[in-house]
Amino acid sequence: MNRVDERFRCMGCDARVRLESALVPEPELRRTAAAVRAALADADRRLTRFEPGSELSRLNADPREAVPASPLVARLARAALWAGNASGGLVDATLAGEIEAAGYAASRTGQAAAPLADALAAAPPRALARPRPEPGFARIEVLADGRVVRPPGVRLDSGGLGKGLAADVAAELVPAGVRYAISAGGDLALGGGEWEVAVTGAATGAEVHRLRVRSGGVATSGIHERLWRREDGAFAHHVLDPSTGEPAWTGLVAATAAAPGALEAEVLAKTALLSGPAAGRRVLRRHGGVLQHEDGRVEIVERAPVVRLRVAA
Amino acid sequence: MPSTLSTRRLVLVSLALFLIILAFLAGRVRAGADPAQVSAPASSSTPAPQTQTYDTDPYGDGSSGAPPGFSPDQGGSLPDQGGAVPGQELDPPTTHAS
Numbered sequence: 001m002n003r004v005d006e007r008f009r010c011m012g013c014d015a016r017v018r019l020e021s022a023l024v025p026e027p028e029l030r031r032t033a034a035a036v037r038a039a040l041a042d043a044d045r046r047l048t049r050f051e052p053g054s055e056l057s058r059l060n061a062d063p064r065e066a067v068p069a070s071p072l073v074a075r076l077a078r079a080a081l082w083a084g085n086a087s088g089g090l091v092d093a094t095l096a097g098e099i100e101a102a103g104y105a106a107s108r109t110g111q112a113a114a115p116l117a118d119a120l121a122a123a124p125p126r127a128l129a130r131p132r133p134e135p136g137f138a139r140i141e142v143l144a145d146g147r148v149v150r151p152p153g154v155r156l157d158s159g160g161l162g163k164g165l166a167a168d169v170a171a172e173l174v175p176a177g178v179r180y181a182i183s184a185g186g187d188l189a190l191g192g193g194e195w196e197v198a199v200t201g202a203a204t205g206a207e208v209h210r211l212r213v214r215s216g217g218v219a220t221s222g223i224h225e226r227l228w229r230r231e232d233g234a235f236a237h238h239v240l241d242p243s244t245g246e247p248a249w250t251g252l253v254a255a256t257a258a259a260p261g262a263l264e265a266e267v268l269a270k271t272a273l274l275s276g277p278a279a280g281r282r283v284l285r286r287h288g289g290v291l292q293h294e295d296g297r298v299e300i301v302e303r304a305p306v307v308r309l310r311v312a313a
Numbered sequence: 314m315p316s317t318l319s320t321r322r323l324v325l326v327s328l329a330l331f332l333i334i335l336a337f338l339a340g341r342v343r344a345g346a347d348p349a350q351v352s353a354p355a356s357s358s359t360p361a362p363q364t365q366t367y368d369t370d371p372y373g374d375g376s377s378g379a380p381p382g383f384s385p386d387q388g389g390s391l392p393d394q395g396g397a398v399p400g401q402e403l404d405p406p407t408t409h410a411s
Contacts, residue, residue, distance in 0.1 A: 013411040086382050185411035196402045200409035222410025254410055260384045
């Protein structure tokens with residue numbers, strides 16, 4: 001069996017490419033890994049909101065209604081619209097202003113997260129997140145020529161969507177006959193055979209469960225990795241309640257979802273986290289996943305059985 | 314008369330069977346097991362925003378014609394729900410918040 005396993009930093013997070021094949025020789029696997037890394041690095045450059053010169057920042061600052069965009073940024077815009085609608089408005093990628101106001105205007109790479117237990121103890125009463133009545137994502141459109149249409153002032157934040165999208169885009173470069181696992185900051189695109197995926201605990205950082213996945217994606221959304229103290233002393237994190245623009249405290253600290261792709265897994269995980277324990281459980285039942293509660297409980301959510309009726313021809 | 318009775322009996326039995334099957338299918342749909350059903354992930358009291366025409370395929374060009382919402386369970390990317398898998402992979406891919 002030929003194998004390649006490379007770890008590196010990308011999008012301000014840990015990234016990893018694992019490729020295995022009995023058919024494809026190792027030099028070709030290495031070339032594929034290099035192409036995957038280049039795709040992730042390209043996504044990082046284009047989609048970051050922390051660099052004023054990135055394509056996303058230029059799109060956000062552009063005064064025109066319709067802005068020419070690369071295929072990747074057009075895809076992100078399309079994904080933002082899809083994610084908003086699919087999540088009932090909870091996954092809103094147009095909260096760039098709100099996330100900056102919450103204290104996340106610059107990259108937090110290298111900065112230690114605030115203690116989760118302290119943040120939970122000081123957090124406001126728990127409440128389920130709700131959508132905005134007139135969300136910005138609903139006004140996004142991608143024209144046939146690739147231009148992105150949105151009202152000037154509606155700014156996109158790639159956030160978790162960017163990582164899931166990057167993992168999916170990179171996975172498209174893997175040739176047939178290769179078993180692969182591509183991680184962009186913990187958002188995984190998987191295929192070519194069955195994989196075990198370790199789920200990391202929010203409180204301890206240790207493995208709390210393993211999911212077995214045949215192909216598709218797995219992603220985790222959580223409040224503990226990007227957790228900080230504002231100047232006024234209040235704790236904040238980057239998972240916002242769209243209705244308030246403030247960090248959401250729902251009773252969950254993390255949600256992990258499986259799905260047919262990394263982007264969809266990311267959206268499912270964030271939807272579950274924002275929905276709170278009861279509704280989050282229902283969200284994850286679609287493909288299975290894991291909920292991590294504030295009290296440390298780790299809840300495995302089995303996917304719902306599907307009844308299919310077939311009529312013989 | 315016997316012919317009328319058996320016809321009536323046949324109609325009643327057919328109607329009863331139809332209602333039973335309908336109730337079963339309605340139950341499955343309510344349980345969220347209908348692959349064609351749109352997901353309602355958030356609280357039922359949470360209204361979905363009114364939106365314009367949008368892409369239902371997060372990865373493609375929007376020509377799939379699929380209903381909005383998440384993908385139905387296609388049996389391809391499913392976690393094994395048997396709990397922890399004992400040590401087959403020493404260094405498996407890891408998912409975590411970022």
